[in-house]
Amino acid sequence: MKHTNNTHPKIGLTLLFCVAMIGVFISSSLPVQSQPTESTGGTADAITYLPLVQNRVDGSLGIPIFGLQMYGTTSDSSKYHSYLLESDASWLRVEISWATAEPTQESPPVYNWTSIDNGLAAARADMGGLNIVATINRAPSWAVVEEETGPVKPDNLEDFANFMGALVERYDGDGTDDAPGSPVVLYWEMYNEPDSNTDKSDPDFLPPVSWGDYGEEYAYMLEEIYPAVKAANPAAQVVFGGIAYDFLKSNGGKFVDSFLTDVLDEGGGDYFDVMNFHSYPAFYPRWTTNQGSGLLQKANAIRNVLVSYGLDKPMIVTETGWHDNNASGPIIPGSQQIQARYVVELFTQGMAADLDIVIWWLLYDIGGSYPYDAGLVTNADTPVEKLAFQVYQDVVGELSTTHFERTLSNTETGNSLMEVHQFNDNVLERTLYVAWLNRVDTTATSSLRIPASSANVKNSITGNEFMVSDGNDGVIDGHITVTVGADPLFIEVEK
Template sequence: MARAQAPTKHMVYLPMVSVPAPRNPFGFDLSIYSSGDVLKYGLETQPRWARAGDVLWPKVEPVRGAGYDWSSLVYVESNIRRLRAAGIEPTLIIQQSPSWAQQVGGRLCSPPKPEVLDDFANYVYALVKRYSSGDLQVNYWEFWNEPDARPQDTLDEHGIGCWADPSKADYGGSYYGQVLQRISPMIKAANPNAKVIAGALIYGLVSDTSDKPHISELFLDGMLASGAGKSFDALSFHAYGEYGANSMLVAKAIRVRAQLAKYQLSDKPIYSTELAAMCAGWVEAECTPTYNDWLYTQANYAARIYAEALALKLDGAFWYSLSGTNPGFRFSHLIDDTNGRLVPRPAYYAFMNSSHLLSGAEYIGPPLTELAPDQLEKVQMLKFKKPTSTLYVLWVPRIDSARPDTIYRIPVLRGAKAYCVQTLNKADSWKTPYECTDTNSDGLINIAVNSNPFYVEVPN
């Protein structure tokens, strides 16, 4: 009788599967006049990219047909080079019209008039070609800055657009879309790697009248109805502060996506190229309840806003701005620059610590929705997956300082270890979490939550 042989063992080699890390959307606006020390602070926040400056057509071609004078861009070019050297992706803004090209006479913020669009397209091609390779390469081009403003609502020195035409039902959005369709092929021809960012829209949420949508909504509808959907790679908007129980970022992103969906553009990437917490006005007394208290309110916002950006799956989220001299843009900057003396605010450290804690994180919770007013004093929680852990970010949008913290219970495996960071407004607090393990093995981690965001990391 033959003996049965043991089955032959074969080694099976499975292909290695590499799962790309979630793309980091974080960035900031870096002034062309910022010192190298400011950039060093910026690098600590692990940015993907930065807005490197504005390219102003009136400076480059003040006289029609007389050629292009690139000398006005010397500081912009220096900014591009240092960002590239630091491994940060630069973005630029194309805006303003010279006097001979203005549809709104006497206004730099004006759109170019129809009869000069060939001139404008040729200028854009030359511009993008100039910055298409080497240490001056720019692959992301934003088309104007807040074009959905009306001429009467802004001054030229504010650095925003004034395309919104009150005489038009769509406030000039369709014309913006037509110009976008005219220049987008020129950008792509000059640099096949270039991405066109439409906007950046103010995208106001509160209409002047109750019987019709906000100007921005009508403007965007006009732009999309013009057929411009294939002429831009991403849509950008600006979002400052809060809107009820929501951050303005969440409220605007949800509504922008809803408008895009009406035109079968649900998958179009969206950016917020300016976001921040800012004061109500331009003097410290308007930062409530006091300026020093407000600095910590700003820090609480900074500690959670990038978690919300990740949860919204934004491709870009830029703080405006990294540094500034008070009041800057209503005190929104992260680092105070007083005659070259740099003092990082609590918000800078919150921004920096959150970027490290969220590194490699992917949101795995339900899609974000606009919060009802009754959520203002209730705990909000975002859940993320990291390569070796699960991360929870918790906060209460607004809480009376006299009211006790709200206890929130995170369900975990019995006895699970956990590590917590709450004081994000201190230097390098991401490096020194404290243990907040389920020590009584009841399958719950109890967290006392207030408006100061809490990060809880549970290892796999």
């Protein structure tokens, strides 16, 4: 059953989710959108969908972290809409454009909402009621320093704030100046990879706006729009643009090493609610020596930067993923199996890193000149589900009822390349271990000993399940032994 949360947001307070039939209450520290649905009497009633759980309750569970990226319309007119709903994702990231809404400067401003309403349609109850992260990613040419790629001009920051206020008001669900269906969007991401510094001689790398060398200006932009967002909806969350924080200029790349600290040095930390970054396994050598994806270690490094500035912010990832084709470039080739393995590993690490949202980039293959088929489904006229799509659904089912407990040490695993994360599940009354051997394409195996009398083991990629009992290794000692390889395993121990 789809996990959709449709309660009214209260920032900083526990959120309650109620299903009267079974008396289940679920709470979260995250703001959650409110979605009206049409009843037979024509009134708007709130409806919440939760897993059907009888007599097993964990009131501390929040919104599952699992998200996907789409472009363009997210309504049921999209050929990908049914796959979005079938994925069981709770979150959707969508790019929207200020330039499209306000192509010309007028006084008072005139906004064309059509494109944005189409892009954010999946927030509507009748279109899925997903929690959306909306990425503001393009500014009008009249408002930027340099056409296409420059930051917003200081004289036009007020125009930007006015636009943001009108946008957030349109998606606050209060019945005043609302988008059709009164959908609610709470998470507003201020640009995609703003740490980029575009080399205009490289036509393959032209982000919509480059703030990389303008960290001070980015901080001023946040300071200008933050009050406007909060005035429109106090529960709205201003999200730092997802920084690449890899492929840095100091190493011949495109992203400015000091962008984050440049913003924080100018006091920008007071004007965003949620920290955000991107993480792709191609860059794992910068973050980890265990040959894993690096997402967990990168999250910890960025969190440490925030702490050094006295900041304690929720953190999310708005892009991570892998491809299934053998496009040249990354140090690890793609295949359906490798892509599916990364689905398990990246979301597991996201939970281990205490991230509130993790977005897989993206739901479908983007096609065109882009060489990497990173979607969970193809972009055919009738899209085809990949192995990774099925594994995504399974990961949602396995982890949505759990809390991360700890990562096992090398001493416990007996192998520095083995990664094992332990989860507690009060709903299904089990302890769940997710275990794999790095690198993602390794052919090696290694033995893992876990204290248990028995366990059900499921291969997350093949779906094969088998029981392991104490004594299967020839010794009855209160432990089971499981052979771990590149395919992540779900090891379930009853409490």
